[in-house]
Amino acid sequence: MRLHRLRLTAFGPFAAEQDVDFDALSAAGLFLLHGPTGGGKTSVLDAVCFALYGQVPGARPATRLRSDHAAPGTATEVVLELTLAGRRLEITRRPEQPRAKKRGTGVTTEKAVTLLRERRDGQWHAMSKSHQEIGEEIRQLVGMSCEQFCQVVLLPQGEFATFLRAGATERAALLGRLFDTRRFKSVEHRLRDRKQEAAQRLVAGDREIEGLAARMRQAAGDTGTDAAPAQPAEFLAYAAVLRCTAREQYDIARTAVDRAEMSHATAEAAAAQARELYALQQRHAQATARAATLAAERPSRTAARTTLSRAQRATTVDPALTHRDKAATHHEDSLSLEGEAAAALAAAGEPLLDLRPSDAAGAAMPVSWPTGGVTTAGSVPAQAAGAADARVRPRSAASERGGSAGTTGALESGAGAVPAQAAGNAGERPTSADSQRRPSAGAADPLEPGAVIGRSAPSQAAVPAQGAGAAVSRSEAQGQARVEVLVGRAGELREVVGGLVAAEEVEARVREVGARRELLEREERADDEAVRDAGGWLGEWPRMRAGLQARLDTALEAAARAGELAGESERARARRDAAVQRDALVQELAQAEQTSRDARDRAGDAREAWQDLRESRISGIAAELAAELADGEPCRVCGSAAHPAPARPAEDRVTRADEDAAYADFQRRSADHDAAREAVTRLRTGLDAATATAGDTPRDELAAAHRVAEAAHAEAARAAATVPEARAALARAEEERDRRTAQQQDALHRTAARTSRREELDQQYEQLSGELTRARDGHPSVAARRHRLTAAIALLDRAAHVVRERIDSEQRLAEAESALAAAAARAGFDSAEEAAAALLPPPRLWEAERQVAAWDKEEAAAEADLAAPQPAAAAALPAADPAAAQAALDAANQRLRQASAAESAAATRRAELDRLGGEATAAVRELAPARAAYDRIARLSDLASATSAENQYRMELETYVLAARLEEVAAAAGLRLQRMSGGRYTLVHSDARGGGRTKSGLGLMVVDAWTGTERDTSTLSGGETFFASLALALGLADVVTDEAGGMRLDTLFIDEGFGSLDEQTLDEVLDVLDGLRERDRAVGIVSHVGDLRDRIPAQLHITKGRDGSAVRQRTG
Incomplete structure (x- = not known):
């Protein structure tokens, strides 16, 4: 680089x-x-x-x-x-x-x-x-990382001098940052964590085994040993002893159960034998007492059996009796209905039935017929028609079995017509058969002698059997004649009703024409009112339209002005706001500029004060170093142990604390200056923007101009807001003008067309009214006349029907009387009355049959018990004592339960100990690999963390790696130190152990070729320490460079x-540094x-x- x-x-x-x-x-x-x-x-x-x-x-x-x-x-x-x-x-x-x-x-x-x-x-x-x-x-x-670069390229001599004098811990920290040995430290931590995890697993396994031991001790109870051993091998032997003891206890308990079962079987057999003998003896005694009781009750039971036999024979006659009762009831009902029909016809003005008695074989003739239609006024009473409808219905045979069958009907009695209400009451009264056959609440037992329910005989008014045929024939002929008269009159009335259909259509047409005439009158009045109203409104239309158009024109002019005035108001408001902001920023900017100047001066003064204090401290650094000298200790600058004339501190000397305080004050005031400058910049930018908008016009003038513009815009806006309303009002008025004009024209046209239709409807109404008057024939309406005729037809039809029913009921009643007499003779009774008296109600009959069957069964059982050989033989033996036998059996049961409970407890204890013993064996086997793994990981962890005796140099893993790096650095630095010191000094690495808890492996020693001794680097003088630290820095640079891939470092700095x-x-030092130029x-x-x-x-x-x-x- x-x-x-x-x-x-x-x-x-x-x-x-x-x-x-x-x-x-x-x-x-x-x-x-x-x-x-x-x-x-x-x-x-x-x-x-x-x-x-x-x-x-x-x-x-x-x-x-x-x-x-x-x-x-x-x-x-x-x-x-x-x-x-x-x-x-x-x-x-x-x-x-x-x-x-x-x-x-x-x-x-x-x-x-x-x-x-x-x-x-x-x-x-x-x-x-x-x-x-x-x-x-x-x-x-x-x-290289940033920290490595700063140590290798920017060589800080002070830090390396400190490194030479530092201990092993401080050297480890610096070397660890340079060579990035964190991965080796993480290996130490990982091994320690794995050791702790293995120890936790081992402890958990031991606790599990301890828990199993406690559970086995608890399961063993009093038979267990005093305490479980701690070692796994001993614990398995302890478990085996507990399991053997449990098996022995189970065998003893099983033997006790066998003995208890044998004793229980013997006691159970003795108790069963005593109970059986006692039961036979009791059975024989009960049979003897029951035989004596039956002998005393035999006469009453014989009478009851006779009564039951008569009732069972009378049961065969009961269907004939029921049939006769039903026929009599039906005949009585038909007579009542015939009387009600005669009363209803009389009330309706149709007295067509001759109610006088007649001995002739022919039917009675009807009264004089009306020559025309029904001429009597009024309608058929509703209650009469309803009563007639209610009587035409069947009578329940189950509720009315008897009654008088010989009552003469209203048509043959000659006593006059039967009133409708009387006929209704007669139909609702209970029959005599009902009252006779209903049992009383306090009736005696059905099997007691004479306690039977009688039945009434037929009514005395019934027709004798020998004269029944002639009476029935005569009544039938009279009834058929009456039926023919009723049917003929109903046909005549139906023809009249059929002719009223056309009259009802005429009546509907009259109503329709009247309604149309009334509608024309209402329409004529409405059209006249519409013509007058439309004419008045249209007369005011020209004046109304002029006013609405003027209102719309005024609103449109205001809307055109409102847009221009809105822009003027907004611009005036912006200039006013900018003027307010401008005036405020002028004052704020003046204050901020003054604050910035004051902050700049204070920051400059603080910087000069700090620099002066720093120079003063550097000038007096010799006195500060002299204050640290001690007799016999080498000087940090020259290395001499003698201090003949140490520098004296001046009275106004500056300490490091004074310098730090001054620097902190300088930093604080610099920050204040930066904040003040930023505030000035921000305020000046805002002032320029506000001035560009508002100019130099005073704020009050701009505010007054804005108020004027805003008021003008508000007034124009209010006027412009009425444009839609004015336009809509004009449009609505024009629509109303068109609507009223059309309404007036339509009304005039309808009035002209209505005159001809009115004359035509008047002619139709007069013609139809005459036809309707003739068809009503004095009734309120054609429908009322038709309704009255229809009701009369219904009454005639019902009267014919009830006459036919009365004829049929007489025939059925005669047949039922004959069948009843024959059935009583077949059952062995002299008369029907005797058979009826022998009848019993079904519940009592069933109770009597059940009681007689129970008596038969009871008598047979008593005879069998007396004849049985075992009870007789048992009665001859001494009395049995089942209580004593049961007490002996209970004692045997108690002994068996105790023995079974002891056996169950022993079996449970044996099974539980076998299960826990198996779990303990498995737990000990599973824990063996974990114990071996802990031993292996603990040995590695202790070796890497220098806590093991096998680590002779007491070097941790990271320290061991750093020692190898330091050995390389010392070798490279030793060559340069030897040249700088003229061949006197050589820097070597030392892995000797230190005292106490001092780390080993990171020691540095200086070999003095002049004396042949090896001493610690801390004994070097100030100058020697400098070039030794320089040699160390250069050597470290070589090693780090080689480790980084051998990249050349062509530019270095030494501080x-x-x-x-x-x-x-x-x-010599400069020669060494100059030698670097060769590369x-x-x-x-x-x-x-x-x-x-x-x-x-x-x-x-x-x-x-x-x-x-x-x-x-x-x-x-």
């Missing part, structure tokens, strides 16, 4: 652009970098490091790269031209920095910029603008330390030593001033 050119702009103490030509300085091999303290010598080296890595070395702050002396518009920039690995490169870096905004006021932060170019074929070619790409490219070409050398030693290297020396300015002609002189530092270059 060779540096060619460096250009600095606003970097560190350099305010203006500075150029450094390293090619010219390196031509002589050695060049000197010198200047006053605080001038910026180190900043030049910082710029080189910043250009390469984007950061500065050491503890110097990276956030204060921008020069405090630079102008606001000057950007901080570093450009470095160099050769790396045979490639000519140019690196440009600009850090993140504030700058004034291009638009508006204030400052903004500009992002960092990095550029990389390469010179090929005589021209520069851009390579990248990415921070990451450029950083990675430079690191690969240099082969300070030459003031402690005498002339001869200085010549085409350039060495820059940073020093305050004045003698070097005469010895080294090529120089880079740094000067400082109130406006910043500057660089002056001299090559001859």
Whole structure:
């Protein structure tokens, strides 16, 4: 690596652009970098490091790269031209920095910029603008990190002098950063972590085994040993003993269970035998007592059986009785319906049934017929028609079984027509058969003698069987005659109803014509009103239109002015606001400029105070070093143990604390100055913008102008807002004019056409009204007449139907009486009345049958029990005692349960110990590899961390690697130290162990060829320490370079330390440095030593001033 050119702009103490030509300085091999303290010598080296890595070395702050002396518009920039690995490169870096905004006021932060170019074929070619790409490219070409570069290329002598005097721990820290041995330290940590993990697994396994031991001890109970052993092998033997003991206890418990089972079987057999004997004895005693009871009840049971036999025979007659009852009920209902039909016809004005009694065989003749239609006024009563409808229905046979069958109907009684209400009440009363067959609530038992339910005989009014045929024939002939009369009259009324259909159509036509006449009258009145209303409105139309048009014209003119006035108002408002901002910024800018001047003066004073204190401290550094001297201890500068005349501190001496406080004050005041300058820039930019808008016009005048313009615009805007409303009002008025004109014309046309239609409808109405009056025949409407005739037809039809039903019911009743007499004779009864009296209700009949069957079964069982041989034999034996036998069995049961529980517990204990023993064996086997792995990893970890006895030198792994690197550095540095010291000193590496906890392997010793002794580097004098540290730095540079791939370092810098050398030693050191030139290297020396300015002609002189530092270059 060779540096060619460096250009600095606003970097560190350099305010203006500075150029450094390293090619010219390196031509002589050695060049000197010198200047006053605080001038910026180190900043030049910082710029080189910043250009390469984007950061500065050491503890110097990276956030204060921008020069405090630079102008606001000057950007901080570093450009470095160099050769790396045979490639000519140019690196440009600009850090993140504030700058004034291009638009508006204030400052903004500009992002960092990095550029990389390469010179090929005589021209520069851009390579990248990415921070990451450029950083990675430079690191690969240099082969070193930033910290390694600062130690190898920018040789800080002070740090290497400290390295020579430092202990092993401090040396390890520095070497670790240079050679990046973190991977070896991570190996130590990894081994330690793996050791801890293996130990945790081992502890977890041991705890598992301990848990298994505790569980086995708990499972073993009182039979276990006192405590489980700690060793795995002993623990397995302990588990085996517990398992053998558990097996023995189980065998003992099994034997006890066998004995208890035998005893229980014997007691169980004895208890069963006692229970069986006791049951036979009790059975024989119960059979004897039951036989005596049955003998006493035999007479009553015989009577009950006789009653049941009669009831069972009467059951065969019950269907005939039920049929006779139903026929009688139906006949009675038909007579009631016939009376109701006669009453309904009479109420409707149709007395067509002759209700007088007649002995003739023919039917009664009807009364006189009306000659025309139905002439009687009024309608059929609704209740009469409803009653007739309700009576035409079947009667339930299950609810009414008996009743009077001989009641004479209303048509044969001759007592007059039956009223409708009376007929209805008769139909709802209960029959006599119902009252006779319903059992009373307090009836006696059905099988007691005489406790039977009777049944009524037929009514006394019934027709005798011998005269039934003649009476039925005569009644049937009379009924058929009445039916024919009713059917004929219904036919005549249907013909009249059919003729009323056309009359109903005429009636509907009359209503339609009347409605149309009324509609014409309403339309005529509405059209007259519309003509008058439209005429009045159209008369006012010309005046109304003129007013609406004038309103629209006024609003349109205001809308045209509103746009122009809006622009004027906005411009006046902007000038007023700018004037307010302008006046405020004038005052703020004056205050900010004064504040900036005061801050600049305070920062300059603080910088001069800090630099003066630093120079004063450097001037009195000898007294500060003398204060650290101790009798018998070598001086850090000359190395002598004698101190005849140490320097005395002055009364006004400056300490390092004073210098640090002054520097901190300077930094604080510099920051205040930067903030004040940024504020001035921001305010001045804002003032220029406000003045450009408002000019020099006073603020009050601009505010008054804005108010005038705003008022004019508001008035015009209000007027313009009425344009849509005025235009819409005019359009609505024109639409209303058109609508009213059309409405007036339509009304006039309809009035002219309506006259002819009115005359035509009047003629139709008069003609149809006459026809309708004749068709109604005195009724309110044709429909009312038709409804009355239809109701009369329905009454006639129902009357004919009920007469037919009455004739059928008489025939069925006679047949049912004959069948009942025959069924009673077949069942062995003398009459139907006797059979009815023997009947029992079905529930009582079923109960009687069940009771008789139970008696039969009970008597048979009693006879069988008395005849059984086993109960009789048992009765002859002594009385059994089952309680004593059961007590003996309970005791045997208790002994068996106890023995079984003991056996179950022993079996559970044996199984649990077998399971836990298997788990313990598996756990011990699984833990063996983990224990071996822990031993192996623990041995490696202890060896790498220097805690093992096998590590004789007590060197950690990282220290071991660093010791090898330090041995290489010592070998390279020893050659240069031998030349610098005239062959007297040689630097060698030592791996001797230190005392206490001191690390070994990082020791450095100096071999003195004059005395033949080897001593520690801390015993070197000040000058000897300098060239020893220089030799060490050069040797370290060689080793790091070789490790980085052997890249050549053609430019090196050495910082300070030459003031402690005498002339001869200085010549020898310069000869060594000059020897580096033989390898085409350039060495820059940073020093305050004045003698070097005469010895080294090529120089880079740094000067400082109130406006910043500057660089002056001299090559001859």
